[in-house]
Amino acid sequence: MRIVLVYKEDYPWDVRVEKLALALTEQGHSVTIVSRNLEQRPIRETDGKLKLLRLPRFGQFPLCIRKLLNFPLWFNPIWIFRISQAARHERADLIIVRDLPLVRSSLILKRILGTKVALDMAEVYPEMYASSAQSSDNSFAQRLLKNPKVAQRYETSVLPKVDHTLVMIEESRDRLLRNGISQDRVTIVSNTPPIDKFGGSVHQHTGTNLHLAYVGFLTELRGLDLLVKAVAEYIERGNPADSIKVDIVGKGASKPKLQRLVKELGVRSSVTIHGWLSQEKVTQLMTAANVGALTYRVCGHWNHTIPNKIFDYMLAGLPVLATEVIPIQRIITQEDCGLVCRDLDTADIAEKLEQLRKPELRNVLGRNGHEAVKRTWNWEKDKTQLANAMRSINSNNN
Structure with missing residues (x-):
């Protein structure tokens, strides 16, 4: 498949985004990452087999304006245009959106272009916002933008329209199943390392310090x-x-x-x-x-x-x-x-x-x-899970 992977932060670098993108290319898919561009990097770039398409560089504006223009609100026209540009140019079969905020942007394009949409739910936003509100003294703006009730309504409205959801762990999957999402549209792809990450070395423990x-x-x-x-x-x-x-x-x-x-x-x-x-x-x-x-x-x-x-x-x-x-x-x-x-x-x-x-x-x-x-807990096994999810998406014509 031709895949556009949407990441709301600057890339590089994120461990999970990189692992997903590289695994997908290994499995024969073409991957273009669309990302934020606060760091004013080149708009188009190639990193090995990965293609990068960042938001425009707004270097003429102060940082506060650049942050606003890059902010991942689903109705931000800059994000919608850039994702659309990538999807049209690559003739994308699938848009994978990392985390909740930009899912609705991609669902708009699903209606227009017929592109399938998957959500990589690395964070459960309603739970994250609720937990943050309990433990942090957030400003009025943060409480407004990170309102757990609003996030819950947003999630409830978009999840049934998403073709597939990747989750991190069993507890996240079970939450979706309780909320009525079909089990065949949810796959656990956890945040595990490749077995050879540390070259096979294992710490040998000595002493009491x-x-x-x-x-x-x-x-x-x-x-x-x-x-x-x-x-x-x-x-x-x-x-x-x-x-x-x-x-x-x-x-x-x-x-x-x-x-x-x-x-x-x-x-x-x-x-x-x-x-x-x-x-x-x-x-x-x-x-x-x-x-x-x-x-x-x-x-x-x-x-x-x-x-x-x-x-x-x-x-x-x-x-x-x-x-x-x-x-x-x-x-x-x-x-x-x-x-x-x-x-x-x-x-x-x-x-x-x-x-x-x-x-x-x-x-x-x-x-x-x-x-x-x-x-059990290694990226080699999770790559297999990812491949199974891609086959499920590709075979689903609904």
Whole structure:
């Protein structure tokens, strides 16, 4: 098939978009990615077998105007024109839209051009907006644009018109089935890594010192403050401050709060809040780590998606330390590859950190996780699921 893949952020780079696009080209499809262009990159570009078509460059305007012109509202004529341009030029058989906001734009083109439309539901937007509203002090504009009730109505109106939906995890699929979407129009294509991502190396655990590294956005929902507080409690329980090291890398609204918390709790020798680091430095930190932390706050958002970090931790042979987020807890319990802590309970997180000081336990949990990824949670299997979904779409003439 000739496929247009719509991504509402700048490309490159996104791990999942790249994996989907490359897998589709491997399976014989032609893929054109349509993306935002805040970074003022060339409008047309070729990246290997992938064709890129970005929104126009509005360099003559200030950044605030460029953001407005690039904003992924379904009725934004710039997005509609660019997706239409790509679909007409490539004579597209299918438009795959990453996430909810631009689905209706593509459905307009489905009516005009007869092009099929699929949704890659990496995030469940009504749940994400509801969870964010509970944990963040959003501005009036954010509350207006990210209203969970509006998102729910929008989702309910477009999903029955979409030819197929890709979801991340069983919990997301089951939510759609409960809402009346036919099972043969939903496929799980999870956020898993290729088996050879780390060259087959598995962390060998020795010694009683712990090293945790987090790389990503710093937001309230990610529970990094819980991890910092747990480190303070871990030290208060009599464990040496130099027996644990936590590197937190990234940017986001929670960064100033985390920096203040580290200072207030007196754990600066154990916890470092970095900004963005070079990929080389990030790789060094991740290679040195011996525990993977996912102390997310339990909420509807996390209960309907899955972070790629859990599978990266497992593949690298790191035990996973997590809270009771439903899909994460299910995988850890099923594969016996980590420890699950009570939600919001920093004392329980500290206790689990103490348990993980035992290298024998880390080795067992790490090995279990590594074998589970090789057996089940890998991109090779998910590529097969993706191919099955494409065959289903191609054979459906409705």
